[in-house]
């Protein structure tokens with residue numbers, strides 16, 4: 589499908605892309621670049637690419653497709669570093685969890701004649717780094733592209749064909765709309781998880797060992813999300829600030845309303861809400877969107893066994 593693909597950033601997403609590109613033979617040459625020398629060495633030990641570069645500009649030279657998979661706060665720095673080396677006609681895309689900020693950071697650096705098409709695979713886990721990736725990550729998951737108004741139709745089609753070959757279903761969205769939707773379905777749950785796990789670990793009357801020993805599956809699900817990469821999520825918060833603050837404000841209002849219902853023993857109100865939310869879950873399952881996060885390479889979560 590492509591001659592040379594350059595992957596800038598080789599963590600969970602970059603290394604999953606490397607693996608699926610190799611498996612599906614989507615490129616003749618995979619060039620890998622990342623900022624940290626030790627991560628690059630690890631990518632080489634894992635045999636993820638055909639060439640390895642500490643200099644991102646060197647990796648993108650001659651590439652037909654460049655995929656930037658770094659924390660969203662680093663997008664501008666990467667775009668600036670690669671701008672001068674991009675081949676005319678190349679497609680540059682990203683996988684960042686926020687889109688408006690990535691566009692604002694990257695678009696000014698992309699030269700005329702290079703096709704910049706921002707993207708976001710809605711697929712991931714709480715793990716990070718080149719060891720954590722796997723080729724099946726994108727299978728049957730959505731990938732949202734947020735093309736700019738002047739995006740070249742042929743380049744867009746090519747990028748869509750690439751993601752389809754990775755196993756994804758494609759959607760297009762306006763970047764601001766993307767940021768509001770993701771704020772509620774992804775960023776808010778993530779922040780609630782950080783908060784609930786923080787609350788539990790701050791309780792003086794409950795020892796940490798009790799939290800671990802008696803954690804019911806509800807709390808355990810939150811700890812999975814709360815184990816996600818701090819740099820990535822710090823950047824998401826800082827780069828989708830307005831939409832996240834709006835969703836947090838709505839959430840706080842609804843929480844206060846629930847608090848009131850409990851205080852005044854308003855059982856009907858609680859029952860109605862719990863019935864409504866149950867229907868949301870039912871709709872997700874009926875739509876076939878209840879995808880389990882795969883357990884590749886992880887130890888068993890059985891009681892008493894350690895988790896790495």
Ligand SMILES: NC(=O)C1=CN([C@@H]2O[C@H](COP(=O)(O)OP(=O)(O)OC[C@H]3O[C@@H](n4cnc5c(N)ncnc54)[C@H](O)[C@@H]3O)[C@@H](O)[C@H]2O)C=CC1
Pocket residue numbers: 596597598599600601602621622623624627657658659660662665666683684685686708709710711712713714715716717718817820824
């Ligand atoms: N982890 C997840 O579940 C998902 C993450 N994303 C997005 O994908 C992007 C990458 O995330 P992950 O692969 O999970 O992160 P990761 O932490 O596993 O990997 C990040 C990579 O970026 C490199 N990097 C960091 N700063 C850099 C810089 N200034 N220049 C060059 N390389 C740099 C790191 O060395 C590493 O190779 C983020 O923007 C994130 O929002 C999108 C969907 C899911």
Ligand SMILES: O=C(O)C(=O)Cc1ccc(O)cc1
Pocket residue numbers: 684685709710711712713714774881
């Ligand atoms: O691990 C999970 O449950 C996720 O939700 C992964 C995820 C994290 C960030 C994204 O932008 C998209 C997907």
